Amino acid sequence: MYDQIFDPVHHSLGLSAIFAALPLLTVFVLLAVFKLPAQWAALIALVVSIVVAIAVYSMPVGQTFSAAGEGAAFGLFPIMWIVVNAIWVYTMSVTTGHFDVLRRSFATVSPDQRIQAILIAFCFGALLEALAGFGTPVAITSVMLLALGFSKLKAATVALVANTAPVAFGAIAVPITTLAKISNLPEQDLASVVGRQTPVLAIFVPLALVFMVDGRRGLKQTWPVALLGGAIFGLLQFLCSNYISIPLTDIVASLGSAMAVVLLVRVWQPSEVLAADSMSEEDVQTHLAAATASAHAVELGGGRGAGADRSSTTSGARQTASAAAGGPDGGSDAAGTPDGTVADSRGDIFRAYAPYLIIIVVFAVAQIGFVTKLLAKGATKFAWPGLHIQTPAGKTPSAVTFAFAWLPAAGTLLLISGLLTMIVLGVKPAAAARDYLKTLDQLKWAILTVAGVLALAYVMNLSGQTITIGRWMAGAGGVFALLAPILGWLGVAVTGSDTSSNALFGTLQVSAAQQAHLSPTLMAAANSSGGVLGKMISPQNLAIAAASVGLAGQEGVILRRILGWTVGFLLFMCLLVYLQSTSVLSWMLP
Numbered sequence: 001m002y003d004q005i006f007d008p009v010h011h012s013l014g015l016s017a018i019f020a021a022l023p024l025l026t027v028f029v030l031l032a033v034f035k036l037p038a039q040w041a042a043l044i045a046l047v048v049s050i051v052v053a054i055a056v057y058s059m060p061v062g063q064t065f066s067a068a069g070e071g072a073a074f075g076l077f078p079i080m081w082i083v084v085n086a087i088w089v090y091t092m093s094v095t096t097g098h099f100d101v102l103r104r105s106f107a108t109v110s111p112d113q114r115i116q117a118i119l120i121a122f123c124f125g126a127l128l129e130a131l132a133g134f135g136t137p138v139a140i141t142s143v144m145l146l147a148l149g150f151s152k153l154k155a156a157t158v159a160l161v162a163n164t165a166p167v168a169f170g171a172i173a174v175p176i177t178t179l180a181k182i183s184n185l186p187e188q189d190l191a192s193v194v195g196r197q198t199p200v201l202a203i204f205v206p207l208a209l210v211f212m213v214d215g216r217r218g219l220k221q222t223w224p225v226a227l228l229g230g231a232i233f234g235l236l237q238f239l240c241s242n243y244i245s246i247p248l249t250d251i252v253a254s255l256g257s258a259m260a261v262v263l264l265v266r267v268w269q270p271s272e273v274l275a276a277d278s279m280s281e282e283d284v285q286t287h288l289a290a291a292t293a294s295a296h297a298v299e300l301g302g303g304r305g306a307g308a309d310r311s312s313t314t315s316g317a318r319q320t321a322s323a324a325a326g327g328p329d330g331g332s333d334a335a336g337t338p339d340g341t342v343a344d345s346r347g348d349i350f351r352a353y354a355p356y357l358i359i360i361v362v363f364a365v366a367q368i369g370f371v372t373k374l375l376a377k378g379a380t381k382f383a384w385p386g387l388h389i390q391t392p393a394g395k396t397p398s399a400v401t402f403a404f405a406w407l408p409a410a411g412t413l414l415l416i417s418g419l420l421t422m423i424v425l426g427v428k429p430a431a432a433a434r435d436y437l438k439t440l441d442q443l444k445w446a447i448l449t450v451a452g453v454l455a456l457a458y459v460m461n462l463s464g465q466t467i468t469i470g471r472w473m474a475g476a477g478g479v480f481a482l483l484a485p486i487l488g489w490l491g492v493a494v495t496g497s498d499t500s501s502n503a504l505f506g507t508l509q510v511s512a513a514q515q516a517h518l519s520p521t522l523m524a525a526a527n528s529s530g531g532v533l534g535k536m537i538s539p540q541n542l543a544i545a546a547a548s549v550g551l552a553g554q555e556g557v558i559l560r561r562i563l564g565w566t567v568g569f570l571l572f573m574c575l576l577v578y579l580q581s582t583s584v585l586s587w588m589l590p
Contacts, residue, residue: 071458195241378407470511485530
């Protein structure tokens with residue numbers, strides 16, 4: 001039996017915290033200073049955490065490695081099981097050409113660049129974040145904006161700032177799932193609190209995008225559509241996360257917001273139209289293919305080789321362009337028009353939206369009482385082998401029990417959605433299998449990174465390292481409520497992932513909250529909500545944005561343009577969380 005101890009170094013919490021922080025410092029230094037790819041930084045930090053656990057905390061060697069094994073297993077299932085199947089659905093829509101139909105559908109709503117920024121970067125970007133996440137929204141929306149006449153720098157910065165509010169519920173709510181497991185807090189409680197923080201942020205993000213595109217004039221002329229888009233997104237994000245379905249939160253919010261914007265611009269247009277020339281369809285396809293490759297190469301593991309494969313994607317991009325225009329290999333019935341544009345049939349437009357509608361239906365059906373009970377039969381729990389741990393209170397940490405819910409898992413529901421998508425899009429089994437293998441290949445480094453980060457988190461949590469840091473930070477007292485979002489922001493800024501940040505700091509936030517007599521649920525949620533604001537300045541996302549629009553090597557220029565936005569939004573989130581921890585805004589919490 002390993003008895004956890006939180007002050008192993010001369011019974012000093014401060015000295016012990018120095019050693020406990022070494023794995024986290026290792027991650028930050030390797031990523032931020034040495035620019036090491038995320039997978040190697042995570043694995044090296046894991047080694048450091050194992051050494052600290054054994055040498056400083058006297059955790060038995062076998063139990064230390066067993067804890068790392070459980071963390072890695074959790075990273076693979078359910079986390080990457082969700083991500084792989086989600087991106088598989090997205091990949092099928094790309095290879096059949098239906099993604100391009102969806103893109104054109106969005107682009108025809110309004111010629112005004114300010115409205116296009118809201119509809120594409122915010123609404124559609126949120127939909128991509130909901131389904132795929134992991135850099136895909138920034139890569140795709142930045143190219144779509146570039147195709148609509150945005151300058152390279154403006155397309156990149158708008159896409160980055162837009163990728164904030166939906167991040168906490170991205171990839172079918174993987175950050176929330178991870179946070180619940182790591183912090184040992186109910187998933188619904190965490191989602192409910194995050195769903196009362198990020199929706200407030202969502203109201204202001206479209207307004208910020210309009211200001212970025214056209215300054216005060218744009219804000220004055222298009223504030224109604226920006227405010228409506230943000231408000232509807234925030235309202236639906238709140239309702240869905242609190243009362244309907246956590247995994248569907250961003251899907252429902254993004255589609256609802258897009259629908260509201262589309263309906264409004266049909267009856268209302270700004271007094272002036274801010275328009276620009278578009279690039280050719282073939283150039284769009286080339287950039288889209290390169291952008292997708294960059295996203296998968298950089299996010300969670302691609303490191304500095306983000307743009308290395310740009311040229312190799314050109315041939316495939318041209319084939320995709322042909323497919324999108326109704327070529328023999330595509331699933332589209334689109335026809336060319338005299339002016340060179342592509343006119344998509346109603347059937348094609350329906351099929352383009354079908355994957356997302358299928359996901360909504362599948363997840364909705366899974367919430368029906370008898371279906372939920374049926375799915376629950378495919379779930380089991382067991383004590384992880386080799387772990388015999390006891391807290392100072394004489395209790396066994398819940399983390400030593402592994403939940404293997406293979407049937408009701410969100411990843412399994414996404415797999416079912418993918419099989420239905422195959423039928424609707426007319427994808428042959430062999431082609432779908434190739435797309436699945438392609439997805440696994442694209443995500444191989446992401447899989448290794450997530451497994452490494454979760455292994456690191458489990459070793460730190462079960463050995464007591466995280467609680468040591470939390471107790472030390474709790475010395476700030478009630479002021480810690482101001483610091484909680486900053487921790488999440490810092491974690492995402494360095495790792496590029498809200499999931500990774502929650503894995504690293506979730507238990508720390510809970511420990512510090514308990515010692516400071518604050519709500520553990522509020523502080524843990526603040527980690528995720530603050531983290532979404534670090535996404536736009538993470539090296540991974542900056543590299544993706546730069547490579548996608550052809551500004552590779554100018555990440556510093558992009559960073560300077562968006563630094564004020566990330567700091568401003570972060571200060572707002574810190575103030576919101578602090579007030580929620582007091583009687584001033586405590587009424588906002590469930």
